[in-house]
Amino acid sequence: MDIIRTISKGTDLGGKDPDHxxxxxxxxxxxxxxxxxxxxxxxxxxxxxxxxxxxxxxxxxxxxxxxxxxxxxxxxxxxxxxxxxxxxxxxxxxxxxxxxxxxxxxxxxxxxxxxxxxxxxxxxxxxxxxxxxxxxxxxxxxxxxxxxxxxxxxxxxxxxxxxxxxxxxxxxxxxxxxxxxxxxxxxxxxxxxxNESCPPLNSCLSEDKNGMTHAILEVVAGGIVQTANDIHRYVRCTLLNSTKPFQDVVKSAQDSLRWLCHRKFLEWNEDTKLYSTSPLGRAAFGSSLSPDESLVILLQFFITLIIFEATAFNLVEILLLL
Missing domain, CATH: 3.40.50.300 (P-loop containing nucleotide triphosphate hydrolases)
Known part of the structure; x- marks a missing residue:
């Protein structure tokens, strides 16, 4: 290792500043x-x-x-x-x-x-x-x-x-x-x-990482993807497209769209032929949660709501009996 430069210890520009x-x-x-x-x-x-x-x-x-x-x-x-x-x-x-x-x-x-x-x-x-x-x-x-x-x-x-x-x-x-x-x-x-070499770069959109559904929700919520043709334009710009056949990447994106629509994150308008986010999709997008994480939170919310309503009902019954 060669010495490029030496900084004098006598400098007082920064007071007690041993690192200069x-x-x-x-x-x-x-x-x-x-x-x-x-x-x-x-x-x-x-x-x-x-x-x-x-x-x-x-x-x-x-x-x-x-x-x-x-x-x-x-x-x-x-x-x-x-x-x-x-x-x-x-x-x-x-x-x-x-x-x-x-x-x-x-x-x-x-x-x-x-x-x-x-x-x-x-x-x-x-x-x-x-x-x-x-x-x-x-x-x-x-x-x-x-x-x-x-x-x-x-x-x-x-x-x-x-x-x-x-x-x-x-x-x-x-x-x-x-x-x-x-x-x-x-x-x-x-x-x-x-001297370390950079590790291999892998796309987070690959199926084993389950990132495509999250990405599709974000681009629809952001207005980047609204039509079927938009899907093709979007996936062409991804790292995944440079490592896998284009049609395979398109299929993965389309499968994610269907999954998101089936679970009410996205809505498809037959008249306009456009995708848009549902209230659930907008909530997931705004919270930065993945669709899977959002479903877990939603399930916990419903369980809590059911328990609360059941408890409230039992209290009413008890009061009536009194």
Whole structure:
């Protein structure tokens, strides 16, 4: 392993900062780019954001933009103040420095404000847990891993590559950097992690994984699939179609449609020849439950209702006898 760079221990840019997090952020921010820092816990996200915001130099590389940026930050803070949860004290402290945090503990409104500020360049340093890597498209020039862990588990090669891949996105930036901070005794394991090959990629729509019914419900509820022809267009875009014969994939989708209609998740209109979701289908879609999980919940609800009605009936009988 070659030494690419050595950071002087004498720097005091970040106070007591043995990992030089502030310096690693500041040098990118001063060039007008963004930094994404992955932390292993929610508490780590918040404490890292607070630490960086205390020491980070003013990130604007164009002083003429300062007034506009300050005004936009004030507007963001006002939006958070008006949200149902009120203004989070940590975001109130960090946002003026162009720093924020992002994890599952944020409300929907807070997440929207933080993500919007990041996309606009008002937030240049964002600390986050691995949940950000799962579904939010927020690229960066430099990605920093505060620890080689996700929660308590040591990160694997696939997750590392997925999360590090936010740096230097094609069409967004010309280059990207990934920095993983670890202890000396973890270096050997980290080198092995970096050399890991990606495991085989399998479609979750295959029959043994029973994902097709869930996918079909979602695309009908989302208005992507309404007709029989729409089914053909949809399955052509799936990974399953690249690994199995097209007609087999179409048959699987059609079987899922029939299953969903038979169990009242979907409705078929003979006049318009269109599929639509039933109240049950909309409830399942809105809750993000799979059709099978929804049926289990529905069954439990009916059992509870029957028991409640039977109990209520017995109480009425007893009262009449008295």
């Amino acid at each position: 997090i502030v310096e690693l952020c500041n040098e990118v921010v001063q060039e007008g780019h963004s930094v994404l820092i992955f932390c292993s816990s929610r508490k780590g996200c918040e404490s890292t954001a607070r630490h960086i915001s205390k020491f980070l130099k003013k990130f604007s590389v164009n002083p003429q933009n300062d007034d506009n940026e300050f005004s936009s930050i004030i507007s963001a803070l006002d939006a958070l103040r008006r949200s149902p949860a009120g203004l989070d004290p940590i975001l109130e402290e960090t946002l003026p420095s162009g720093v924020a945090y992002h994890h599952a503990g944020l409300t929907v409104e807070e997440r929207e404000v933080v993500e919007t500020c990041y996309r606009k360049g008002l937030v240049r340093v964002l600390t986050a847990t691995s949940t950000l890597a799962a579904g939010v498209n927020l690229p960066a020039r430099r990605v920093i891993f505060r620890q080689p862990r996700i929660g308590r588990d040591f990160i694997d090669g696939t997750r590392y590559k997925q999360m590090a891949g936010r740096a230097g996105r094609t069409g967004i930036d010309s280059k990207g950097e990934s920095i993983l901070i670890c202890r000396p005794e973890e270096i050997k394991r980290i080198v092995g992690l970096l």
